[in-house]
Amino acid sequence: MTTAQELKEKKQTYYDDIAVGHQFSPLVIGPLTPTHLFRWSAAIENWHRIHYDQSFAIYHEGLPNILGQGSWKQSILPRYLKDICLPDGWPWKVSFQHRAMIVPGDTLTVWAAVTKKYEEEGLGFLDLDVGMRLQYDTETCPGKATIVLPIRKGKAIPYPFVPPKKLVSR
């Protein structure tokens, strides 16, 4: 896990220094416990019992255990991309699907690999494959992302971020 101090002192990764195929350092989370799952349910007031009531999950819903929340997973991916982009890049967008279930005891490895790089309006864009792999290598949240990293001696990435018109699909 990343510490507060590491995030405070993080050095900028530049667009110039990243090649297609580059794999960013993964974020490993886990093993997850029922308490982690319950904490998330309480934080967002998601009272679906399959996430914290083990007897309900197993005996009523026929599940192998209580389940990790898709909403938690979809909060972790943007957090990971944010960390990659700090301090001055921008985690523009991420899309993903929910696949394999996660249950207590699982450890997740959040990852990203560069599939394409291109410049637009003087900004450096990286397309990524992203995901969250379980400890037995099953992918539980495959997706795509686009981030923007500063170009050395290039212009600052605007904040609030305004995507180049050419890259806006709708």
Place this chain on the structure above:
Amino acid sequence: MSQSPSSGESALTPAVKGVIGVQAERIEASFQWGIEREGLRIFTQAIMDPDPRYWDDNFAKTTKFGGIITPPIYCTYIGRRTRPGDDDPVTRAFAENPHSDGIGGIRTGEGKGKLPLVPTHLKRILNAGNEIELRQYPKLGDRIFSQAKYADIKERVGKDGSRMLIVTTETIYTNQNDEVLCILRASQIRR
């Protein structure tokens, strides 16, 4: 014998097509006091993100954001909380159904800011994936507004010939200055 509800005629009926583009009412997702520290602390600890940009004022002032920010998609969750003064939805749900799954009876899918139901006989709902687009981090004190619409509905035919709908909703989150913070596109399979 029950007929498969998804075989035969197209599920993409004129009534279903009619909801494409329909927008819900724009509502305030945050409480009237806006984004506050304690809710932010609870949320960031639940995603195990110790980033000092969420809690260290002195450091946050030195960043390009100029102050405390929230995680990228925090604003998409704050509208799900029970508002002060509302009837307790948990007590109500279990009073109505002691075997409630914790979802039924708590969120009805109706109400302020909600989209009308898709007029289809396809009742089973599966998550088909989401896209999150970020423009700006919410800040402490920001008031968050949201507006949802049906962005698209497509029909797909499964391997077994059954018909299903892919329903994509788009929710735009803005702050008190009407600046876009985040756009959430969520797709559901209805079958």
